[in-house]
Amino acid sequence: MSAIVPSKQVQDRKTASYLLWMGFLFGIGGLHRLYNGKIASGLLWLFTWGFFGIGQFVDLLLIPDMAEQRHRKLFGDKPSKFDPQPAVSAEVSQDTLMVKLLRLAKLHGGQLTVTQAVMETGESFEKIESELTTMVRSGYADVTNRPDSGVVVYEFPELM
Known part of the structure; x- marks a missing residue:
């Protein structure tokens, strides 16, 4: 996970992913994986009731990274104008x-x-x-x- 505060779009994707995760409670696991572009594992989760429930619960920890990776894939790795920019060091790191x-x-x-x-x-x-x-x-x-x-x-x- 990145140290930078996620943008509103990434936050919305995470929220939607958690809501789709709750589909497991109604017998439909893996929707959050499908939403985040993990088609193969999403279908596996769908047909195995969230990979027998174990995978579904592990995904509670993995959803933030899944959502951020999908956002980067869809919208590029361009930082927002509101993301903190790294400071430029005035000191030369390596002497010639x-x-x-x-x-x-x-x-x-x-x-x-x-x-x-x-x-x-x-x-x-x-x-x-x-x-x-x-x-x-x-x-x-x-x-x-x-x-x-x-x-x-x-x-x-x-x-x-």
Whole structure:
């Protein structure tokens, strides 16, 4: 069932479904299922006295969902102008790889190796190298080597 308050039409469909359910009290089960487009099970309920009464009573709990599904099928899944609309988040949920790399470089004193970036982002070596190379070409980073080990280091002068 949806958390949104149902429209008047859905509420009317639920009410009609419950009234048709009461046909079982007069020996005619399954009318509510037929009304909500469940033809096969509606006929089964009709010819088996509400699936021997058990199905009919279980349907007391299922009618709201049946009515909402039928309404959506008939009238589309378009929300009413009165339905609450989800709020748009001003916060970006996922940082881009470039932003992640810049944050890592800042944590490491403005310097970053490919291996550090791979370990801390979980991305592949190829993807990290490609992104860092793009940043070098754009002038955001410089490439150097550590004299003691020869490891390639990307430096971000603005973050040092």
